[in-house]
Amino acid sequence: MDNQDIRKAGLKVTLPRVKILELLENSTQRHVSAENVYKMLIDRDEEIGLATVYRVLTQFEAAGLVTRQNFEGGYAVFELDRGGHHDHLVCVVCGKVEEFVDATIEKRQREIAKEHGFEIVDHSLIIYGHCGNPKCHVG
């Protein structure tokens, strides 16, 4: 029940919000920029403004429905928060993104935060590299 998620976030169930949530659920790409979302909706002949896409994604983030990541490139990408947290492996050549979770790293992070007197709220771990695809390896 998507609409319930929107309602739970204290937001009205409006067409743009429903469409954006649907798109995030059905998209083949898990990581999309605001521009991506906008263009995909326009391609589907949905009437929507870019400003609304930004607003809604920001609201979804605040509601914990979506996570915002600052990858390299100077823009943010959003992804649906399905269940658990995870980190990212990004191919610097083709841009492919893989996800992973590692208990050892998670645990060490909590220990490190404590050692420094920090109360951990969130974290972002991105490993950049060349993926398995031979085309993505330098000659």
Next chain:
Amino acid sequence: MDNQDIRKAGLKVTLPRVKILELLENSTQRHVSAENVYKMLIDRDEEIGLATVYRVLTQFEAAGLVTRQNFEGGYAVFELDRGGHHDHLVCVVCGKVEEFVDATIEKRQREIAKEHGFEIVDHSLIIYGHCGNPKCHVG
């Protein structure tokens, strides 16, 4: 020998480049944005253009003198590469940044990259939290 570092990077030793490198070495803040660098230099009555600051920082990054980080907020911060790599703890309230290195995490990252068929080039780990300062705690 800063100027040698610049020369080694295949760059001419020019006033702006020398001034920026000096500033990065002497700054109390280790993590500065391009805007920061620009303003600091203007405050010191240095004649410099913002475009040059961006150009030089990008060149320094390519030369391995400086590291660029994409923190939250939509802009990049740069820091001088003194010796070793390290990760960051950032206070979400006051913006304070602490650095750390953890062998366990570094090792696991290499293992994870390998498991996924990635050849690791770089990584970025940022832990966000509330720092020790009582003012930075909610409630």
Next chain:
DNA sequence: CTCGTAATGAAAAAGATTCTCATCACCATT
């Protein structure tokens, strides 16, 4: 010292995101 070329500054351009404001649509209440 001179000259070619790389580097610079200023301003314009580009790209990402946010804001403004008049109009519109959810939805609780009739």
Next chain:
DNA sequence: AATGGTGATGAGAATCTTTTTCATTACGAG
């Protein structure tokens, strides 16, 4: 089912960060 209040939307302007353009300047090889 109609309606009104309020929050949401769209379009475009505005803002912010970063890059590009181009005429001018200055490093440094010879």
